[in-house]
Amino acid sequence: MEKKLLNELKKKLEAEKILLEKDLLKFADKDKKVPYDYDTRFPEFDVASRSSAPDEHATEIDSYGNLLAVEHALELRLKEVGEALEKIKKNDNTYGKCEKCQGEIELERLKANPAAKLCLSCANKKS
Numbered sequence: 103m104e105k106k107l108l109n110e111l112k113k114k115l116e117a118e119k120i121l122l123e124k125d126l127l128k129f130a131d132k133d134k135k136v137p138y139d140y141d142t143r144f145p146e147f148d149v150a151s152r153s154s155a156p157d158e159h160a161t162e163i164d165s166y167g168n169l170l171a172v173e174h175a176l177e178l179r180l181k182e183v184g185e186a187l188e189k190i191k192k193n194d195n196t197y198g199k200c201e202k203c204q205g206e207i208e209l210e211r212l213k214a215n216p217a218a219k220l221c222l223s224c225a226n227k228k229s
């Protein structure tokens with residue numbers, strides 16, 4: 103792959119990684135032992151209002167569930183981005199190669215999603 107293009111994709115990935123980490127840290131703590139893992143903080147709510155207003159309590163539990171789903175999606179994306187960056191750093195020519203057929207991933211595809219792991223045809227077969 104062209105060095106200039108590789109640098110461009112790397113910059114995109116680095117910028118996305120920073121954004122993802124920022125988003126995650128708004129409501130989750132980084133798990134220092136597991137890479138790319140975050141733990142959602144349980145929202146703190148008033149114990150007194152909890153017992154007097156059970157409905158409110160249910161709402162908070164519900165939003166915690168939503169946060170978990172969001173956290174999971176962000177984590178997955180962060181992992182993809184992080185792994186793509188690691189491949190670029192290793193410089194062993196695995197970046198930009200399809201993990202399934204080892205073929206080159208289409209450049210347009212990489213530009214749209216620099217963390218893509220599969221070429222277009224393998225990605226289509228998968229779904």
Ligand SMILES: [Zn+2]
Pocket residue numbers: 200201202203204205220221222223224225
């Ligand atoms: Zn492929």
